[in-house]
Ligand SMILES: O=C(O)CCC(=O)C(=O)O
């Protein structure tokens with residue numbers, strides 16, 4: 001018996017026949033919640049070379065001496081940008097066995113935090129402090145910055161296209177979804193984060209996952225992975241499906257923003273990354289891009305009468321989903337609140353250094369939302 005796999009959709013079909021593609025999106029996103037997207041290069045020239053460059057430069061970055069990587073450590077950034085070593089990020093309270101660079105839209109900070117005393121005009125919401133500049137290895141690997149910017153720009157183009165197609169597959173009024181991703185003010189861009197991650201072979205007997213079971217908190221995740229494997233998706237019956245690598249294809253899933261906007265029609269599916277085994281000949285590399293709304297975006301779920309009727313009928317017949325992760329742990333009506341909680345709980349040390357419970361009652365660890373990973 002062959003093992004289950006994810007649906008494979010094609011960007012060429014999205015371009016040539018959007019209605020057929022919308023049907024495929026409905027079928028896959030209302031069930032398993034993850035797809036492969038093939039055929040990107042044909043409609044996004046430069047995709048393969050940007051992919052190759054991103055992975056080659058990622059490998060070079062991680063091969064730098066540890067002190068150089070630590071020189072751009074995330075704890076130096078009150079905007080949570082930069083490098084963190086193996087075991088320092090947590091998912092559901094457990095350390096992840098990967099090292100990574102956290103990146104986001106590269107902008108000037110737009111708020112001071114802690115805010116000036118009450119009554120001063122610039123007092124602002126704490127989650128807006130997620131906007132700020134990225135950290136790059138400017139002396140040891142200066143080309144990484146351009147590589148990341150180029151790769152990121154292609155992901156943005158693709159994600160803007162996909163969110164329109166996903167919106168059209170959900171509702172006759174797609175603008176109700178698309179508008180949530182559209183900034184009302186240029187200083188508050190879509191808060192699309194990105195990571196460059198390396199999962200080394202675990203040779204010291206350390207227990208744990210590459211990344212523990214979780215549901216993504218953003219809008220759409222566009223994941224590029226090398227040929228190692230290790231990503232698994234939890235099907236509705238609880239079984240884990242291996243997401244076998246496909247060269248130059250993205251693995252795409254919806255996060256809790258789209259789950260929320262779609263009133264649960266497209267659920268955010270639980271997934272995890274297994275630790276890279278000690279027998280692996282090299283580390284696994286992956287580059288997830290998390291397409292998100294601006295931090296001040298207010299999310300209004302679609303009402304049943306705004307959805308395509310066939311989706312409502314399908315949802316009524318659906319069985320209960322088995323998952324290792326509590327549902328809706330990052331659903332908030334203002335997107336930035338969820339982004340803040342997600343970021344501060346996975347990088348607690350950086351949160352304590354710059355903010356901490358005295359000034360911030362919203363962030364940090366949130367054990368109430370964890371359940372034991374299955
Ligand atoms: O590295 C991967 O394959 C997936 C990582 C992931 O799920 C995440 O960072 O949210």
Ligand SMILES: [Fe+2]
Pocket residue numbers: 214215216221271
């Ligand atoms: Fe994820």
